[in-house]
Amino acid sequence: MKKLNVKTGDTVVVIAGKDKGVKGKMLVALPQEDRVIVQNANMVTRHKKPRRQGEPGGRIKQEGTIAASNVMLICPKCDKATRVGHAVEKDKKVRVCKKCGKNID
Ligand SMILES: [Zn+2]
Numbered sequence: 087m088k089k090l091n092v093k094t095g096d097t098v099v100v101i102a103g104k105d106k107g108v109k110g111k112m113l114v115a116l117p118q119e120d121r122v123i124v125q126n127a128n129m130v131t132r133h134k135k136p137r138r139q140g141e142p143g144g145r146i147k148q149e150g151t152i153a154a155s156n157v158m159l160i161c162p163k164c165d166k167a168t169r170v171g172h173a174v175e176k177d178k179k180v181r182v183c184k185k186c187g188k189n190i191d
Pocket of ligand 1: 166168188
């Protein structure tokens with residue numbers, strides 16, 4: 087299984103596609119598909135049918151998946167979009183910011 091450099095809860099920025107520049111929290115990681123879902127990015131409208139009587143149907147806006155390579159992590163320490171490096175700290179694998187060198191996890 088491929089491992090993504092970003093994970094759920096990270097703040098990321100979209101670096102390609104129609105939502106380039108959108109920043110948001112990563113909601114879902116789909117490492118098998120190499121895709122992610124980011125808050126407010128790639129919004130798609132879905133049509134929803136009312137399931138019960140009295141329930142409003144209609145259109146709802148929802149985030150669609152985007153390619154993991156189209157997002158970049160925003161470092162919580164220096165607040166810059168960065169590539170992710172890896173390091174071992176106390177026998178634990180951690181991610182480090184390539185810009186400021188600080189431990190992200
Ligand atoms: Zn940083």
